[in-house]
Amino acid sequence: MTTSDPTHIFDAAIALAPAADGHYTGHTHPAYANMVGPFGGVIGAALLNAIVQHPQRLGDPLSLTVHFAAPIADGGFSVQARAVRTNRSTQHWYVELIQDDGVAAFATAVTAVRRDTWHALDAVFPAALPADSIAPAPAIPRAAWTACYEMRFVDGIPGAPGSESASSESLLWIRDQPARPLDLLSLSAICDAFFPRIFVRRPQWVPIGTVALTTYFHADAAQLAAQGHAPLLGRARALNFRKGFFDQTAEIWSTAGELLATTHQVVYFKE
Amino acid sequence: MTTSDPTHIFDAAIALAPAADGHYTGHTHPAYANMVGPFGGVIGAALLNAIVQHPQRLGDPLSLTVHFAAPIADGGFSVQARAVRTNRSTQHWYVELIQDDGVAAFATAVTAVRRDTWHALDAVFPAALPADSIAPAPAIPRAAWTACYEMRFVDGIPGAPGSESASSESLLWIRDQPARPLDLLSLSAICDAFFPRIFVRRPQWVPIGTVALTTYFHADAAQLAAQGHAPLLGRARALNFRKGFFDQTAEIWSTAGELLATTHQVVYFKE
Numbered sequence A, B: 001m002t003t004s005d006p007t008h009i010f011d012a013a014i015a016l017a018p019a020a021d022g023h024y025t026g027h028t029h030p031a032y033a034n035m036v037g038p039f040g041g042v043i044g045a046a047l048l049n050a051i052v053q054h055p056q057r058l059g060d061p062l063s064l065t066v067h068f069a070a071p072i073a074d075g076g077f078s079v080q081a082r083a084v085r086t087n088r089s090t091q092h093w094y095v096e097l098i099q100d101d102g103v104a105a106f107a108t109a110v111t112a113v114r115r116d117t118w119h120a121l122d123a124v125f126p127a128a129l130p131a132d133s134i135a136p137a138p139a140i141p142r143a144a145w146t147a148c149y150e151m152r153f154v155d156g157i158p159g160a161p162g163s164e165s166a167s168s169e170s171l172l173w174i175r176d177q178p179a180r181p182l183d184l185l186s187l188s189a190i191c192d193a194f195f196p197r198i199f200v201r202r203p204q205w206v207p208i209g210t211v212a213l214t215t216y217f218h219a220d221a222a223q224l225a226a227q228g229h230a231p232l233l234g235r236a237r238a239l240n241f242r243k244g245f246f247d248q249t250a251e252i253w254s255t256a257g258e259l260l261a262t263t264h265q266v267v268y269f270k271e
Helices: A009-013 A040-052 A144-148 A184-190 A221-227 B009-013 B040-052 B144-148 B184-190 B221-227
Strands: A023-027 A060-068 A076-086 A090-099 A102-112 A149-155 A170-176 A208-217 A232-242 A245-253 A259-269 B023-027 B060-068 B076-086 B090-099 B102-112 B149-155 B170-176 B208-217 B232-242 B245-253 B259-269
Touching: A009 A040, A009 A184, A040 A060, A040 A076, A040 A090, A040 A102, A040 A184, A040 A208, A060 A184, A060 B102, A060 B208, A076 B102, A090 B102, A102 B060, A102 B076, A102 B090, A102 B102, A102 B208, A144 A149, A170 A184, A184 A208, A184 A232, A184 A259, A208 B060, A208 B102, A208 B208, A208 B259, A221 A259, A232 B259, A245 B259, A259 B208, A259 B232, A259 B245, A259 B259, B009 B040, B009 B184, B040 B060, B040 B076, B040 B090, B040 B102, B040 B184, B040 B208, B060 B184, B144 B149, B170 B184, B184 B208, B184 B232, B184 B259, B221 B259
Parallel strands: none
Antiparallel strands: A023 A076, A060 A102, A060 A208, A076 A090, A090 A102, A149 A170, A170 A232, A208 A259, A232 A245, A245 A259, B023 B076, B060 B102, B060 B208, B076 B090, B090 B102, B149 B170, B170 B232, B208 B259, B232 B245, B245 B259
């Protein structure tokens, strides 16, 4: 399920050193710095990594909810993972990221042993020009982490000058930069790599921050292996901006048109 | 934010008796029985109620994630709520439901003090015939809880005989039965009252169970008060059925066309 490459910055950023039972230590990575503190997708992946590495883990990640509870400072942190309940084929997890004796982030997750069943896809693979026909968007200098993803926008590039847009939707090809074979850890981080929808709907700068993020993983090992380094197609949109918060949802598709993950988050914004 | 009516079965079903600091005791209610154990929406509402009642609570519910970790037996349970982190205007929560010394369900939540800001609605209010022009669907005898909701299906009534449907989408008017003024507690339960999408897409009986459920609350007190007893418009669909699990999403709209909540869940199914 993981394709750890110790030479890749993503693997360095989510690396955890095991301490006692279910306890780990980690460190923020400058390559994934955001405007304030680290990029949340990498923090969520580090919390998921504590589960993936846990000796009691049963099955592969099915769902992940990450709470960004407080600002995370650049530097070291500790992680504690606990299997709250273990069933025959599913397991429920609670994980905390601790910094300066306070919980700065925490996550819940489900891991599951999955079996072949009837299957059906209800969502529709978005029509998109091929990735190699679109130039990658430049990274955003004040958000270092954006240089860690290659993003090729089919539609809905954020920050385009002008008045309010009628839609917050973006469609883009995305992959790790430098390229890295996809696994559920990198997929979990990519689920948080869609720019805040408020910057598409209303391109004007305001402070924002993801409050909580939930991802459902649909991909199995064969799909991840087939995807490899190739760009994923992501579609993100917001539903409602109101009273200081908005929610946004996204779908992540394989190049071959399989739905690999769906993700939802609630985001704070300051007017 | 709450409109507690001690004579209503919903309020009886989510009632918690405070014990020590952040500890409560509760009891399943036969009116909300499901085929096995209680209806999950009422369990989630009871966990949220522990936060709503908590003396340290800051603000109103913004997000709620409930993990259904193990079967819940009919009978008593205890609930423990803990504010993991309190910020200036947001607070992050962890709540456990304990039965027979094990964690049978747990939840995380964010409460927030909300302020008027710029607002915009990206989702589209679904076109629907008025509620009073549609007959309520009969309750399902083997799922007692279905008698606690008045559901009027505009489209996508589950269990219609026939072969696989191309879409898992349902559109319906829904409210508590007997009618009860809407609050965030009853809204949280209604978010879990959409029948499992597999029964719309493929009307054949299989065991299912919600594994985890996340809801984002958009409604404020004025919108809840304006809604009162009137039917809500709900739209639910699945995105992907695969390897024993599917995800489903729903929007809950006020009669006046305001988006009150969005919700997502991952559901186990046995082939």
